[in-house]
Amino acid sequence: MKRIISLLILCPLLLSLTSCGTLNFVDIEEFSSEVYTANDITSAMELVLEQFHGRTDTILLKLSYIGDEWLDDYRDWADRNNADDVIVILTDYYISFFSDNPIMNTGFKYEDYNYILVRSEGGEWEIVDQGY
Numbered sequence: 741m742k743r744i745i746s747l748l749i750l751c752p753l754l755l756s757l758t759s760c761g762t763l764n765f766v767d768i769e770e771f772s773s774e775v776y777t778a779n780d781i782t783s784a785m786e787l788v789l790e791q792f793h794g795r796t797d798t799i800l801l802k803l804s805y806i807g808d809e810w811l812d813d814y815r816d817w818a819d820r821n822n823a824d825d826v827i828v829i830l831t832d833y834y835i836s837f838f839s840d841n842p843i844m845n846t847g848f849k850y851e852d853y854n855y856i857l858v859r860s861e862g863g864e865w866e867i868v869d870q871g872y
Contacts, residue, residue: 769804776827781805784865788829788855791867797839802832806854814856821868823858830854 766789771781785803792800806814806828818826830852837847844850853872857865 767802771805
């Protein structure tokens with residue numbers, strides 16, 4: 741019994757220590773689009789990835805493109821920000837039990853947490869919102 745309790749305490753600790761700013765095991769879902777090129781989507785994903793760099797309390801698990809069929813639902817974000825394009829990148833990530841972030845739930849896995857990005861024609865993506 742003592743051994744099981746020790747393992748239950750040790751596992752989250754090891755997970756949190758191995759996650760220190762690492763992004764090595766991020767699953768990037770395959771995507772296709774008739775609206776955006778692979779480079780457009782990849783550059784948006786790279787900007788989202790930067791949000792996780794150096795966060796020692798977070799393990800980024802997955803990145804995915806929301807898909808062309810959902811873009812019309814987010815079109816107003818481009819309009820509100822005087823931009824031409826909008827794209828949504830979904831993330832799955834885990835918050836360590838040892839996080840001191842008062843906003844996030846420690847020991848919780850966030851799934852399909854979205855990042856909304858906009859850009860003007862020929863410009864760079866900019867994150868304008870995130871959340872559920």
